[in-house]
Amino acid sequence: MNKEKVLSLSDVTMRFGAKQVLNGINLEVYQGQIIGYIGPNGAGKSTTVKIMLGLIEGYQGKIEIFGEDIGHGNVAYKRKIGYVPETAELYDNLSASEYLTFTGELYGLTTKEAERKAYQLMKEFGLEHVFHKRLSSFSKGMRQKVLIISSLLHDPDLLFFDEPLSGLDANSVMIIKEILDQLAARGKTIFYSSHIMDVVEKISNRIILLVEGRVVADGTFEELQAQSKEGTLEAIFNQITGFCEHKEIAEKFVEIVSGGNSHG
Numbered sequence: 552m553n554k555e556k557v558l559s560l561s562d563v564t565m566r567f568g569a570k571q572v573l574n575g576i577n578l579e580v581y582q583g584q585i586i587g588y589i590g591p592n593g594a595g596k597s598t599t600v601k602i603m604l605g606l607i608e609g610y611q612g613k614i615e616i617f618g619e620d621i622g623h624g625n626v627a628y629k630r631k632i633g634y635v636p637e638t639a640e641l642y643d644n645l646s647a648s649e650y651l652t653f654t655g656e657l658y659g660l661t662t663k664e665a666e667r668k669a670y671q672l673m674k675e676f677g678l679e680h681v682f683h684k685r686l687s688s689f690s691k692g693m694r695q696k697v698l699i700i701s702s703l704l705h706d707p708d709l710l711f712f713d714e715p716l717s718g719l720d721a722n723s724v725m726i727i728k729e730i731l732d733q734l735a736a737r738g739k740t741i742f743y744s745s746h747i748m749d750v751v752e753k754i755s756n757r758i759i760l761l762v763e764g765r766v767v768a769d770g771t772f773e774e775l776q777a778q779s780k781e782g783t784l785e786a787i788f789n790q791i792t793g794f795c796e797h798k799e800i801a802e803k804f805v806e807i808v809s810g811g812n813s814h815g
């Protein structure tokens with residue numbers, strides 16, 4: 552496979568008011584990579600993804616997607632991108648069919664094409680019986696599947712998945728993992744942000760750990776294992792982020808919950 556550079560970030564920084572959120576991110580991502588983008592809460596993962604999607608402005612540095620500087624105002628690159636946001640506004644009054652046809656059309660599919668493809672994909676998830684039902688009647692996992700379908704309808708080359716498995720049952724997780732593998736084998740690039748370490752460990756062929764807006768580790772799972780001498784990604788994460796206080800914090804928390812005196 553021709554390993555084309557899909558994405559590059561050069562010294563990207565971002566501040567919200569007085570708060571410096573990204574502190575100089577440098578990254579190069581190549582076609583077919585499945586990047587596990589991990590980090591503690593508030594590290595800047597969603598901010599990076601939203602900047603790359605053009606949803607947040609005001610960053611410094613340079614970002615190229617498919618070889619184009621996204622700061623130059625040409626938004627054509629977005630047609631080749633799929634996105635599953637961490638929290639999504641689904642249009643509750645629409646049926647799955649209406650919602651998916653609408654998103655497909657936004658990405659340039661004809662109504663017929665979008666509806667046909669959406670139905671087929673819903674069927675693969677066992678959701679064909681609710682295709683014409685309103686999204687307000689969907690469970691969390693069903694909604695998540697609709698979001699995943701909507702991100703893929705236009706066969707994008709680059710996928711941004713922010714906690715895509717939230718609410719999915721174990722069988723569905725297996726299907727999504729397999730789908731990501733097969734998409735990557737077809738040359739799609741996947742940028743996958745999640746807190747579920749064992750899934751990230753299994754899915755990603757490259758893991759990037761962000762702490763306080765800086766990349767502090769970047770490599771395959773095996774490379775990170777060798778560097779940190781820890782066995783699981785969870786243990787590597789704890790070690791690199793210097794976290795070993797979970798017991799003490801939990802003890803204090805439970806003591807407060809149960810009305811004990813935890814001052815001092």
Ligand SMILES: Nc1ncnc2c1ncn2[C@@H]1O[C@H](COP(=O)(O)OP(=O)(O)OP(=O)(O)O)[C@@H](O)[C@H]1O
Nearest residue numbers: 567570572590591592593594595596597598599637
């Ligand atoms: N629109 C905003 N205005 C002000 N501050 C923001 C805004 N968006 C994010 N932040 C701040 O930027 C920091 C990084 O947030 P971000 O959502 O990128 O983190 P994250 O790594 O995705 O976290 P999580 O794992 O909790 O989803 C946080 O301190 C957050 O409060």
